[in-house]
Amino acid sequence: MRLRHLAMALSNLPPHPQRDASLEQYATEGDFAARWIAEIVEQGDLETGTRVVDLGAGNGILGIGCLLAGADSVLLVEQDPQCVHEYEGVEWLIGDVKGWSGTDVDLVIMNPPWGVQIAMADRPFLEAAFSSEARVIYLLHSAKASHIENLAKSFDWGGEVVLSGSFRLPAKYEHHSSHQGMTEVAVWRFKRN
Numbered sequence: 001m002r003l004r005h006l007a008m009a010l011s012n013l014p015p016h017p018q019r020d021a022s023l024e025q026y027a028t029e030g031d032f033a034a035r036w037i038a039e040i041v042e043q044g045d046l047e048t049g050t051r052v053v054d055l056g057a058g059n060g061i062l063g064i065g066c067l068l069a070g071a072d073s074v075l076l077v078e079q080d081p082q083c084v085h086e087y088e089g090v091e092w093l094i095g096d097v098k099g100w101s102g103t104d105v106d107l108v109i110m111n112p113p114w115g116v117q118i119a120m121a122d123r124p125f126l127e128a129a130f131s132s133e134a135r136v137i138y139l140l141h142s143a144k145a146s147h148i149e150n151l152a153k154s155f156d157w158g159g160e161v162v163l164s165g166s167f168r169l170p171a172k173y174e175h176h177s178s179h180q181g182m183t184e185v186a187v188w189r190f191k192r193n
Contacts, residue, residue, distance in 0.1 A: 004034075009030075017083060027061070030061070032167065033062055037065040045138075046070060046107060048070055050071045050072055053074075055097050055110040063075070075104075076092050079097070096124070100132075106136070107134060110140070112125035130155035140185055159190040161188055163186070164185065164187070
């Protein structure tokens with residue numbers, strides 16, 4: 001699937017409800033998600049037979065993007081039941097990320113909460129991914145985050161930033177003071193050492 005067509009398909013998914021500030025629910029835009037999925041394909045990490053798990057899936061944009069790019073199976077793990085919608089070829093696990101077994105996965109992809117509202121909110125997601133059977137992990141996080149690489153090393157994973165960009169933060173919550181903010185982000189690719 002061409003990048004432009006993937007971006008359009010992802011942009012047409014049911015929107016993320018973004019109702020709970022404590023969960024740091026911000027939607028990943030279709031264009032950025034498509035660029036990210038294209039990077040995963042280019043790295044050779046997404047091919048026929050790949051089993052994908054999207055942690056903190058929101059509306060499932062990342063996992064569904066992987067499905068459209070050729071993944072064999074996709075599990076969307078999301079705590080907020082308001083995010084669930086029907087999409088052929090994906091399964092949902094509604095609940096805390098700690099309820100995921102960490103098995104039957106080749107690739108983990110995630111845009112978890114970054115810990116802005118609740119300190120260390122990203123920790124359960126990172127620990128679940130680094131403890132899983134996955135062979136590769138892709139993580140979107142703030143470009144300012146300084147703890148990720150050391151945490152990965154403690155689980156014997158090595159990583160590098162493979163994509164960076166700006167992430168729009170529309171004013172969805174009471175604590176927002178402007179109509180729209182931007183933050184710089186980095187997409188990490190982790191492999192076992």
